[in-house]
Amino acid sequence: MALNKQMEMFDEGGLEDDGGTVDPVSGNDVPPGSSKAEVRDDIPAQLSEGEFVFPADVVRYIGLEKLMMMRQQAKMGLKMMDEMGQMGNSDEATIPDDLPFSMMDLIIVDNEDEEEYNDKKKCKREELLLHKMLVYFINHLNLKKKATDRA
Numbered sequence: 001m002a003l004n005k006q007m008e009m010f011d012e013g014g015l016e017d018d019g020g021t022v023d024p025v026s027g028n029d030v031p032p033g034s035s036k037a038e039v040r041d042d043i044p045a046q047l048s049e050g051e052f053v054f055p056a057d058v059v060r061y062i063g064l065e066k067l068m069m070m071r072q073q074a075k076m077g078l079k080m081m082d083e084m085g086q087m088g089n090s091d092e093a094t095i096p097d098d099l100p101f102s103m104m105d106l107i108i109v110d111n112e113d114e115e116e117y118n119d120k121k122k123c124k125r126e127e128l129l130l131h132k133m134l135v136y137f138i139n140h141l142n143l144k145k146k147a148t149d150r151a
Contacts, residue, residue, distance in 0.1 A: 033057035073130065080133055095137060 019032030028039040038056040045053060059067065078087075085093025 031055075031057060033061065076134065077130070080137055083137065 018030045018036045019034060021030045021036065022028070023030055023036040023039050025036070026040040026042070028041065030036055030039050034055070034057040047053065054062070054067070080095075081087050082089065083093065083095045085091070
């Protein structure tokens, strides 16, 4: 949908919402937050086992930027695991899998009252841990490049 069309819809009080109706072209039900055109299933999709597609209303609700960030984090994490030999390829590991961890990286749950607190702290710790792993990975690659350049 074009940006100017979205802005026009905001001027009229929000996103287009044909929810609770039926698309006359496809005969598909239109869920709340969707337009009729978004439920037509008129674009062929080639998917592989384990892949998943979000409906347009869900992408709009979560936000494309957030979904793309989650995808990128997963791709970086999987690459790191591969480089560490943790994907069934331990004999091909190019970086050690004994990254430095501290007590801050541990999540401690003492009782039910602290679970919510620890869940919030877990998100921050995971971000910090991912940052530490990326810094370590980049430093390792830089050292490896310097050694290669000297050779």
